[in-house]
Amino acid sequence: xxxxxxxxxxxxxxxxxxxxxxxxxxxxxxxxxxxxxxxxxxxxxxxxxxxxxxxxxxxxxxxxxxxxxxxxxxxxxxxxxxxxxxxxxxxxxxxxxxxxxxxxxxxxxxxxxxxxxxxxxxxxxxxxxxxxxxxxxxxxxxxxxxxxxxxxxxxxxxxxxxxxxxxxxxxxxxxxxxxxxxxxxxxxxxxxxxxxxxxxxxxxxxxxxxxxxxxxxxxxxxxxxxxxxxxxxxxxxxxxxxxxxxxxxxxxxxxxxxxxxxxxxxxxxxxxxxxxxxxxxxxxxxxxxxxxxxxxxxxxxxxxxxxxxxxxxxxxxxxxxxxxxxxxxxxxxxxxxxxxxxxxxxxxxxxxxxxxxxxxxxxxxxxxxxxxxxxxxxxxxxxxxxxxxxxxxxxxxxxxxxxxxxxxxxxxxxxxxx
Numbered sequence: 001x002x003x004x005x006x007x008x009x010x011x012x013x014x015x016x017x018x019x020x021x022x023x024x025x026x027x028x029x030x031x032x033x034x035x036x037x038x039x040x041x042x043x044x045x046x047x048x049x050x051x052x053x054x055x056x057x058x059x060x061x062x063x064x065x066x067x068x069x070x071x072x073x074x075x076x077x078x079x080x081x082x083x084x085x086x087x088x089x090x091x092x093x094x095x096x097x098x099x100x101x102x103x104x105x106x107x108x109x110x111x112x113x114x115x116x117x118x119x120x121x122x123x124x125x126x127x128x129x130x131x132x133x134x135x136x137x138x139x140x141x142x143x144x145x146x147x148x149x150x151x152x153x154x155x156x157x158x159x160x161x162x163x164x165x166x167x168x169x170x171x172x173x174x175x176x177x178x179x180x181x182x183x184x185x186x187x188x189x190x191x192x193x194x195x196x197x198x199x200x201x202x203x204x205x206x207x208x209x210x211x212x213x214x215x216x217x218x219x220x221x222x223x224x225x226x227x228x229x230x231x232x233x234x235x236x237x238x239x240x241x242x243x244x245x246x247x248x249x250x251x252x253x254x255x256x257x258x259x260x261x262x263x264x265x266x267x268x269x270x271x272x273x274x275x276x277x278x279x280x281x282x283x284x285x286x287x288x289x290x291x292x293x294x295x296x297x298x299x300x301x302x303x304x305x306x307x308x309x310x311x312x313x314x315x316x317x318x319x320x321x322x323x324x325x326x327x328x329x330x331x332x333x334x335x336x337x338x339x340x341x342x343x344x345x346x347x348x349x350x351x352x353x354x355x356x357x358x359x360x361x362x363x364x365x366x367x368x369x370x371x372x373x374x375x376x377x378x379x380x381x382x383x384x385x386x387x388x389x390x391x392x393x394x395x396x397x398x399x400x401x402x403x404x405x406x407x408x409x410x411x412x413x414x415x416x417x418x
Contacts, residue, residue: 004317015344016072022395023064029392030054038389038406044379056132056386067120074116080319102165102329109333132386137239148201160186168328176306180299195248195255205232213268220272224279224368232257242385245274265384266377273365273374280364286357305335347398354401366415375412
């Protein structure tokens with residue numbers, strides 16, 4: 001057995017066992033505190049809502065077990081099981097051009113993985129979300145959305161895959177730098193066109209019509225020095241009763257979007273406080289920092305891929321037979337298939353970085369709106385979205401980009417008392 005095969009199997013086993021262990025801890029911890037509402041929330045959230053959140057959290061977490069197991073089995077089937085070899089051999093009978101063959105290999109593999117996710121997405125939507133009263137989607141809408149996603153993914157992804165594979169084959173030892181430039185350009189393009197061209201494919205966006213709320217928001221935007229191309233309400237209630245608000249776009253094409261479900265639940269001051277938090281991300285340059293960081297990480301990954309694709313042990317250790325080196329499409333697939341296995345233990349660092357941004361945005365909101373209103377808004381959102389108030393700390397450290405409710409509310413209360 002190849003040395004790298006042993007390394008891969010060991011890392012995959014360790015990662016899978018940790019994921020199962022974290023899920024078990026999370027379920028056990030949430031169940032332990034299910035019978036009593038945390039003291040800080042007793043006056044705002046009743047026991048029935050708290051227990052609903054606990055049951056909803058456990059139901060979602062239990063789905064992680066089969067989902068993770070299927071993902072592991074597919075990964076082993078595609079690599080050590082010879083699946084990628086079989087797909088590559090199939091397309092060799094039809095396509096002789098290396099780039100066309102590579103595109104077919106990548107697209108068919110991605111399609112296979114996405115199809116394997118459909119049963120879990122379906123169960124999540126029509127069993128778990130339905131059971132807890134969140135789902136508003138019909139089955140027709142579910143599969144229509146899937147079809148739209150596949151078509152959009154093909155229209156946007158195929159040119160990118162062609163460009164990257166062509167660069168890998170034609171630009172010599174430094175192809176990874178040129179591919180990185182293409183990746184950066186592609187992402188900037190997506191950020192620019194997403195608000196006006198992509199998002200409306202899935203949802204309807206209408207200008208905010210509430211005059212009083214619009215005036216309040218425009219005053220906040222002027223105070224914070226934020227220029228937006230518009231305030232919009234998204235028909236999120238067509239698919240779910242979950243609520244949210246977010247910024248989208250890039251440069252002059254920035255939009256502020258509110259879910260209609262959020263506006264139906266929060267009053268004017270609470271909406272203003274939530275928006276002030278989102279503005280905090282903008283004013284503290286969190287979005288730009290995350291974009292720059294993602295570009296830096298992608299450059300490092302592409303450089304590493306540039307090295308690995310020249311190494312026979314990389315292919316052979318993952319069960320792929322090749323006659324000549326390098327094999328751009330195969331190397332690309334193998335790299336992005338196994339990378340999550342080797343980076344999983346870094347998740348807490350990413351979560352910590354994201355949580356720090358959330359605290360900074362909360363602080364900005366407290367300075368430019370009302371921390372008390374933000375607390376009330378968050379508690380309503382925790383209740384409406386059935387977000388558990390008692391997550392397992394270690395599970396949360398791995399998976400949650402936002403601080404746990406108790407810690408976040410406590411920090412906001414400190415800001416009020418300052």
